[in-house]
Amino acid sequence: MPQAAxxxxxxxxxxxxxxxxxxxxxxxxxxxxxxxxxxELTLGAVGIAWRDVxxxxxGGEASTEVVRPIVLNFRLPRALNALVSGAxxxxxxxxxxxxxxxxxxxxxxxxxxxxxxxxxxLLVVITGTAGNALLFKYGVxxxxxxxxxxxxxxxxxxxxxxxxxxRVSTVxxxxxxxMLGYLFTGLISVVMHFVDESQARAFTSWSDGSFAGAxxxxxxxLVPLVAVGLVMAWLQVKPLNSLLLGESYAQSLxxxxxxxxxxxxxxxxxxxxxxxxxxxxxxxxxxxxxxxxRLLFRTADHAVLMPAVMLMGALFALSADxxxxxxxxxxxxHMNAVNGLIGAPIVLWALLDRRHARSLEL
Amino acid sequence: MTPAPLISSxxxxxxxxxxxxxxxxxxxxxxxxxxxxxxxxxxxxxxLLRTLSGxxxxxSGRVEIEGTEVSELSPRRRAQLxxxxxxxxxxxxxxxxxxxxSLGRQPHTDWRGRLSATDTRVVDEAISAAxxxxxxxxxxxxxxxxxxxRVMLARxxxxxxxxxxxxxxxxxLDLPHRLHVMRLLRDLARRRGISVLVSTHDLDLxxxxxxxxxxxxxxxxxxxxxxxELVLQGDFGRVFxxxxxxxxxxxxxxxxxxxxxxxxxxxxxxxxxKWIRRALERLGYQDVDWTSDADVxxxxxxxxxxxxxxxxxxxxxxxxxxxxxxxxxRQLKGK
Numbered sequence: 001m002p003q004a005a006x007x008x009x010x011x012x013x014x015x016x017x018x019x020x021x022x023x024x025x026x027x028x029x030x031x032x033x034x035x036x037x038x039x040e041l042t043l044g045a046v047g048i049a050w051r052d053v054x055x056x057x058x059g060g061e062a063s064t065e066v067v068r069p070i071v072l073n074f075r076l077p078r079a080l081n082a083l084v085s086g087a088x089x090x091x092x093x094x095x096x097x098x099x100x101x102x103x104x105x106x107x108x109x110x111x112x113x114x115x116x117x118x119x120x121x122l123l124v125v126i127t128g129t130a131g132n133a134l135l136f137k138y139g140v141x142x143x144x145x146x147x148x149x150x151x152x153x154x155x156x157x158x159x160x161x162x163x164x165x166x167r168v169s170t171v172x173x174x175x176x177x178x179m180l181g182y183l184f185t186g187l188i189s190v191v192m193h194f195v196d197e198s199q200a201r202a203f204t205s206w207s208d209g210s211f212a213g214a215x216x217x218x219x220x221x222l223v224p225l226v227a228v229g230l231v232m233a234w235l236q237v238k239p240l241n242s243l244l245l246g247e248s249y250a251q252s253l254x255x256x257x258x259x260x261x262x263x264x265x266x267x268x269x270x271x272x273x274x275x276x277x278x279x280x281x282x283x284x285x286x287x288x289x290x291x292x293x294r295l296l297f298r299t300a301d302h303a304v305l306m307p308a309v310m311l312m313g314a315l316f317a318l319s320a321d322x323x324x325x326x327x328x329x330x331x332x333x334h335m336n337a338v339n340g341l342i343g344a345p346i347v348l349w350a351l352l353d354r355r356h357a358r359s360l361e362l
Numbered sequence: 363m364t365p366a367p368l369i370s371s372x373x374x375x376x377x378x379x380x381x382x383x384x385x386x387x388x389x390x391x392x393x394x395x396x397x398x399x400x401x402x403x404x405x406x407x408x409x410l411l412r413t414l415s416g417x418x419x420x421x422s423g424r425v426e427i428e429g430t431e432v433s434e435l436s437p438r439r440r441a442q443l444x445x446x447x448x449x450x451x452x453x454x455x456x457x458x459x460x461x462x463x464s465l466g467r468q469p470h471t472d473w474r475g476r477l478s479a480t481d482t483r484v485v486d487e488a489i490s491a492a493x494x495x496x497x498x499x500x501x502x503x504x505x506x507x508x509x510x511x512r513v514m515l516a517r518x519x520x521x522x523x524x525x526x527x528x529x530x531x532x533x534x535l536d537l538p539h540r541l542h543v544m545r546l547l548r549d550l551a552r553r554r555g556i557s558v559l560v561s562t563h564d565l566d567l568x569x570x571x572x573x574x575x576x577x578x579x580x581x582x583x584x585x586x587x588x589x590x591e592l593v594l595q596g597d598f599g600r601v602f603x604x605x606x607x608x609x610x611x612x613x614x615x616x617x618x619x620x621x622x623x624x625x626x627x628x629x630x631x632x633x634x635x636k637w638i639r640r641a642l643e644r645l646g647y648q649d650v651d652w653t654s655d656a657d658v659x660x661x662x663x664x665x666x667x668x669x670x671x672x673x674x675x676x677x678x679x680x681x682x683x684x685x686x687x688x689x690x691x692r693q694l695k696g697k
Binding site for chain 1: 415417436437438439440441442444445446448450452454455456457458461462465466468469471473474475476521
């Protein structure tokens with residue numbers, strides 16, 4: 001060995017490890033996002049010419065007047081929602097995977113989104129029985145309350161997972177997360193039993209994830225909260241990097257593990273909480289995004305990955321949403337079905353791939 | 363004069379809600395010295411290292427790093443003074459060695475963890491010092507356990523600590539690498555004037571290379587001193603004494619205890635005779651002098667295709683090589 005060391009010392013210190021500039025890939029992702037975003041506005045049950053879309057967006061003159069409300073009132077909020085929520089969920093996937101040191105972690109797989117939904121269900125019950133549909137009565141306040149309840153539900157599941165993660169292995173934690181998901185789905189059904197029928201129907205109508213349902217008013221809450229969440233996530237790049245080495249090493253590098261965990265849970269609560277409150281349980285975007293970004297950038301460095309998952313998450317969500325509302329002649333695809341079609345194979349691949357298996361200690 | 367890198371007084375170590383494992387300990391580490399922590403399994407070596415590095419709170423007593431109580435140091439300041447290499451397995455996909463070593467700069471970098479020119483230079487030096495230049499572009503997940511430990515050492519060096527604490531760094535390494543790492547640690551201590559504390563099961567290397575030895579025993583006794591002193595005082599023998607092992611102070615190594623089988627005498631005193639005696643010991647024979655009374659004698663003949671002769675009672679048997687000789691002796695013993 002000592003010979004080997006001195007031999008390679010004569011070579012230039014291996015700066016060759018420096019990657020090609022990431023900003024090129026970032027720009028590519030951003031361009032793809034812009035393209036899909038525009039397609040979201042043009043494609044749908046009614047096809048709209050790109051000229052008319054531009055006209056509607058810029059306030060110019062469109063060929064027909066029906067176009068403007070379709071673009072501005074339906075497609076634009078939906079596309080904005082997908083853009084913002086996708087970025088949020090992609091970020092959550094990356095953070096969860098690092099915090100739980102589990103490459104298969106995801107807000108949906110670990111049951112976190114069901115905890116969020118449970119929070120909202122409880123709120124619906126409490127307000128429904130106490131003040132008769134507070135949600136509809138108090139408008140913005142009701143929407144805020146929903147986001148808050150959802151965030152609290154997120155923290156509840158994260159806490160349970162944290163307690164479990166100390167006792168069980170990587171794969172067992174996934175099973176545990178899955179069970180937590182079922183448990184909270186069951187609890188939601190029980191809770192719904194105490195709500196009047198119309199509200200229960202309204203609640204279950206978005207038990208499947210969708211970016212189509214959020215109102216403008218909800219977007220006014222969602223966009224700023226997610227923006228705050230993403231900035232906070234970006235501030236966690238350095239602590240998350242040291243957590244890659246495990247808690248003991250992270251601590252030895254000067255990290256306060258306790259404080260980092262509190263901050264990241266807060267970030268997750270804000271992001272998963274708000275998105276789930278307004279879009280329902282969206283599947284797989286977190287895990288798919290994180291894996292695609294690692295493959296694309298060939299690194300685990302959060303300084304590179306954090307902007308990447310935001311872009312990739314937005315791109316993935318926009319694309320999945322686009323597929324669900326393409327003008328299919330007969331069928332209607334649910335978004336989680338699309339996400340599952342893409343996401344499940346990626347999770348399976350991660351489980352079976354040898355290099356991943358090694359880092360899972362299977 | 364700068365205060366000592368590490369001092370402990372009346373220190374008790376252990377986990378909460380359980381009896382303390384070791385203590386009271388009054389320890390000190392000096393700058394520029396390599397200290398080896400030795401002791402059988404389960405004597406609390408890792409617990410002591412975790413306490414000294416501030417990861418685990420002391421049960422009672424004080425640990426001071428450069429004059430400040432370790433629990434009063436900010437995490438960042440502590441990380442600037444002290445680096446550790448643990449037995450924790452680091453399993454991360456898609457992380458190259460260079461990026462991992464760069465993480466060692468975290469206590470010195472800004473809130474985003476960006477590397478300055480100085481940081482990059484320190485990382486380069488750390489990689490060379492740990493002898494992992496040829497691994498720099500490799501992925502952590504692809505490395506062997508031994509390679510990974512050397513990378514973790516490079517990362518610790520990148521921290522530029524005053525004090526380096528390593529837990530069984532040599533456990534996964536083969537003999538040449540063990541020697542390389544231990545010599546590297548000693549040289550680092552000398553050259554950079556830092557104090558290095560390493561726990562190891564490699565008694566032989568520790569005795570040869572350590573400036574000071576800390577010896578933890580199963581009975582809870584703790585000895586510290588120059589390695590030679592501990593050998594001469596018999597502390598080594600006592601701490602590691604067991605039914606099967608005996609510390610040979612003359613040789614400075616451990617020997618498998620003398621079995622009580624049939625007595626065998628080997629002719630001669632050369633290298634061949636020495637190794638035949640070792641083989642006999644393994645087979646369960648007692649080694650006795652050629653001139654004394656023996657159950658079996660192994661005579662040596664200078665010429666011929668069968669240089670070894672087993673003499674037992676009136677019977678003799680010639681053997682072409684040592685394997686044949688041992689096979690015959692096994693059969694004899696079986697009877």
